[in-house]
Amino acid sequence: MASLRAEFTKGLWQSLPPFRLVLGLCPTLAVTTTGINGMGMGLATTFVLIFSNLFVSLLRRFIPTQVRIASFIVIIASFVVIVELLMQAYFYQLFTVLGIFIPLIVVNCIILGRAEAFASKNNPIRSLADGMGIGLGFTLSLLVLGSIRELLGAGTLLYYDAARPGFHIMWASFEPFAFMLKPPGAFVALGILLAFMNLISQIQAQRGGGR
C-alpha cells in the first residue's frame, strides 16, 4: 500500500510533468491562456494517460518488443479519438478553444514516456496509480500556469465563457498585462515558474543538509 502511494505522489512533486520532466511542453504553453482551458487540457490528457497506462500494462506480456512503440501509439491514439468525440459532444466550447491540441495528445511525450518507462514493466494497479499521479500533476501544473497568466493578462480567475465569467479579483484600476496572454508571455511565465521551483528545491536541499 505504501508503495502504491509512492507511485501516486511522485507525479505531484518529484517528477511533476512539465517542470521536472520537461515533456509535453506544447499543450502546456499553447492552451494555458486561462485556468479553465489549462485544466480542461490537463483532464483530457489525464483520461488518456490513465487508460493507456492500464491497457499497456494489461497487454505487456502479449506485445512483442520489436513493435512495442507502434503498439503503444495505437493504444494511445484510440483513447485520444474517444476523448475527442466525447469533448465534441459534451464540452463543445472547450473543444473549439483547445482545437488542434486535442488530437495532438497522441504525440504528448508524457504519455508515450510513461507507457515505455513504467506501464510496460509494472502491473496494472501500479500503472493505474502512476497514471493518476502524473495526470493529476500535469492538470495542476496547467491550472496554476493558466491561472497566473489569466490573472496577470486579463485580471480574472476561472473565466469560462460570457455566461460564467469567473471572478474579478484584481482591483478596479488594474491595467491588464496583455503580454502574458500572447505566445511570448507563455514562454516567460513557464520559465519563471520553473526557476521558482528550482529555487524551492535548492532551499529544501540546504535545509535538509544535502539530504
Add this chain to the structure above:
Amino acid sequence: MGEFLLLMISAILVNNILLIRFLGNCPFLGVSKSMDTATGMGMAVIFVLTLAGMITWLVHHYILVPLDLTYLRTIAFILVIATLVQFVEMVIQKTAPPLYEALGIYLPLITTNCAVLGVAIINVDEGYDLITAIFFSFASACGFALALVLMAGMRERFALVEIPKAFEGTAIGLITAGLIALAFSGFMGLV
C-alpha cells in the same frame, strides 16, 4: 505565385510553427544546445514534414473521405507518419549513407514531434489543395528550422555567461525562447 510567397512568409515569420503556434516545443528545447544538432534536426524535419504533409493529405482525401472514416484521422495520420519515418530512415540508410550519418539519430525522434502531426491536421482543417498543402508543410518546416538554429546560436553563448543558479538549464532556455518569440511577434501584421 504571389499567394505562395505570402503563404511562405506567413508560415515562416508571422505564424512561426514553434514560437507562435506552439508545435514541436520538446525538440526545440531538447536539441537546441549546440549548432550541429540543431541544423541536423532542422534538416530532418524539413525533409520528413514536407513528405508527411503530402502523404497525409493524400490519405485523407483518397482513403478517409471516400470511406467516410474521417473520425479515424488521428489514428490514421500518426500511423502514416510513424511508418513514413521508419521507411525514410531505411531508404536514406541504403541510398545516401552520408546523409544518414547526419540525420540518423534525429529521424526516430520526429515520430513524436507534434509539429508533423500538427501540420498534417492544419492542412486538412484549412481545406488546402495538394499543392498548397505541400507548400505550407515545407514553409512551416523551414520556420521550425529557422527558430531552432536561432535558439541554438543563442544557447551556445550561455556557456560564456554567468546565469543565476535557479535559472540554469531549461528555465533560461524558456525565457530566451520568449524573447525570440517577442521578436517574431514584430512580424505580426506583415501579411
